[in-house]
Amino acid sequence: MDPRMAVTFWGIRGSTPVPGPQTARYGGNTPCVEVRAGDSILLLDAGTGIQSFGRHVRATTSDPVKINLFLTHTHWDHIQGLPFFQLAYDPRNEIHIVGPKREGAPLATCLDRQMLPPNFPVPFAALQGVKSVTEMASGATRAFGDVMVTAQAMNHPNDSSGFRIQYGNKALAYCLDHEHVEEEGVHPGVAALAENADMLVFDAAYSDEEYPSFKGWGHSTWQVGYKTARFSNVKTLALAGFNPGVVDEDLDLIKEQVEALEGHTIIATEGQTHKL
Numbered sequence: 718m719d720p721r722m723a724v725t726f727w728g729i730r731g732s733t734p735v736p737g738p739q740t741a742r743y744g745g746n747t748p749c750v751e752v753r754a755g756d757s758i759l760l761l762d763a764g765t766g767i768q769s770f771g772r773h774v775r776a777t778t779s780d781p782v783k784i785n786l787f788l789t790h791t792h793w794d795h796i797q798g799l800p801f802f803q804l805a806y807d808p809r810n811e812i813h814i815v816g817p818k819r820e821g822a823p824l825a826t827c828l829d830r831q832m833l834p835p836n837f838p839v840p841f842a843a844l845q846g847v848k849s850v851t852e853m854a855s856g857a858t859r860a861f862g863d864v865m866v867t868a869q870a871m872n873h874p875n876d877s878s879g880f881r882i883q884y885g886n887k888a889l890a891y892c893l894d895h896e897h898v899e900e901e902g903v904h905p906g907v908a909a910l911a912e913n914a915d916m917l918v919f920d921a922a923y924s925d926e927e928y929p930s931f932k933g934w935g936h937s938t939w940q941v942g943y944k945t946a947r948f949s950n951v952k953t954l955a956l957a958g959f960n961p962g963v964v965d966e967d968l969d970l971i972k973e974q975v976e977a978l979e980g981h982t983i984i985a986t987e988g989q990t991h992k993l
């Protein structure tokens with residue numbers, strides 16, 4: 718079996734989808750990342766990018782699929798793809814949703830509420846491919862087949878969870894959505910997930926220059942991502958979660974700057990697969 722992990726980006730924008738000619742090259746969907754590890758399929762977040770993932774799977778097979786879907790939190794941009802995720806409606810599929818504990822209501826209730834009428838005509842219960850919704854506490858590590866997954870609380874309004882996906886000696890750290898605290902250095906939860914990771918997907922909503930206008934909104938900068946990757950000895954830093962106003966030309970400029978720096982940094986791009 719292939720000892721490597723394959724990571725595919727299906728959605729890389731934060732807050733809201735931003736389709737259009739100015740975002741066509743890097744992609745305009747909200748977060749969804751696919752991880753293939755041996756026979757396992759894992760997804761991180763269910764933003765609008767999850768629809769492209771679903772179509773891709775159905776274009777390659779009509780067999781039932783098993784997926785472990787990890788939600789960082791239930792802000793709309795991380796769950797808004799679920800009501801339109803065609804694989805979730807197929808009762809033959811086995812989709813297990815895992816996410817952090819929510820303040821005030823169980824995770825399953827939060828997902829259900831997104832689809833309540835009159836806001837949406839189809840109830841969450843119609844997603845017959847979804848076989849379980851479970852909560853995972855910060856600091857917990859659980860086995861999902863051959864894959865070990867660790868959760869850590871991030872710094873974000875209404876709380877968010879980051880994840881580390883470990884498969885053999887390969888590791889992916891996923892830290893969306895998260896805001897750094899300048900005075901405190903690298904956040905301990907981020908450091909725990911990112912240490913020696915082959916890839917760190919990091920919240921690069923802003924640049925350091927833009928950040929003061931958005932302090933307290935729950936997001937970080939590509940420069941903080943870069944410092945975090947060096948601090949944590951990360952092999953590849955994948956910048957993602959871009960603010961809706963960031964267009965492809967802005968990302969081209971960031972790409973130029975990070976490529977001039979030491980270490981390997983990429984702009985997460987929809988449809989691209991990276992073997993770790």
Ligand SMILES: [Zn+2]
Nearest residue numbers: 790792873894
């Ligand atoms: Zn959020």
